[in-house]
Amino acid sequence: MAAGAGIRTVNLCKVYTSPPPAASGAATLTLGPQRGPGLRNKKVEIQALAGLSLEVRPGEIFGLLGPNGAGKSTTAGILTTRIRPTSGEAWVGDYEVWRDQVKAKRLIGVVQQRPNLDFSLTAREILQFHAAYFGIGKAERNKLSSELLERFQLTDRADELVRGYSGGMMQRVAIARAMMHHPRVLFLDEPSTGLDPQTRLLLWEIIREYNAEGTTILLTTHNMEEADALCGRIAIIDHGKMIALGTPAELKASIPGGYLLRARLSLGADEAAGRLRNEAGVSEVQVTGGRLDIYADRGGALVGLLVSAASACGAELLDLEISEPSLENLFLHHTGRSLRQ
């Protein structure tokens, strides 16, 4: 099998000049003044990517992690020649994807966020037609399709029209299809959305196996567990920009303190924060409204201090959540928001 190819983007920007299609799965936008009378012709400008530079090594499983609307699908869309960048460069292997679309396409397998399958075909036909399109001979495509159908636990229903499939089954067909022509780079846009937990684990296993044969994999997800479980390196993106990059372990270690205590006080959050900042082991305290985010090198052991700080300010502790080092906390640290929001 051909070895994986690398991926590179240089200062990639994308500004959409029309609103997202209603059913795009993209974050909903409030167009505000757009809707007002007389302003109908005002130009829409949505900055989906604001100078994203990435470097994915051949053979890596690389994750783009970010909340809805971060620009993940736009990045995948540009790298797979579906979306034209506004500026910047995107490379797969030795090809700049927009200039060398045909050559770039031969290197890649793509699974879009929403499966685009021909409902009038069976799963087996979808895999075989795809392979035929890529010039794979009949004996080989019969063998490959049977193997993949088996691996994705679709053999029983392989000769039924996919129209009757569940969402999870369609997703599996879409992924199997992308693997049929042995791409050197596989793009998976939110591959496990809509899958039940068991199928998700099966998919993770298949992705790891596939990668072990050398294929480079770029996967997007808003699920930090998925990124943590699968990816050698992760870029966390938000608003079309990279906010952190590294291995899951490096990223988690980069959170000041590691543990996060999120507390809500009845009053005096600023004053309590001031007191806590001086405590040993507390590396950072952020205040948003009445909420305190305390980054520290221990979790439960700080609760006593927190309660004392609150009472010293005449405040009551209304709510407390303690979490261990995680990518979710890293995202919170950088943006003040949760990945799940």
Ligand SMILES: Nc1ncnc2c1ncn2[C@@H]1O[C@H](COP(=O)(O)OP(=O)(O)O)[C@@H](O)[C@H]1O
């Ligand atoms: N086809 C489109 N036309 C206009 N705006 C779009 C389109 N696709 C995405 N957007 C907007 O671009 C931003 C990034 O979207 P997207 O790349 O889909 O993010 P993600 O995949 O991380 O959820 C969002 O604000 C989204 O609404």
Ligand SMILES: [Mg+2]
């Ligand atoms: Mg997306």
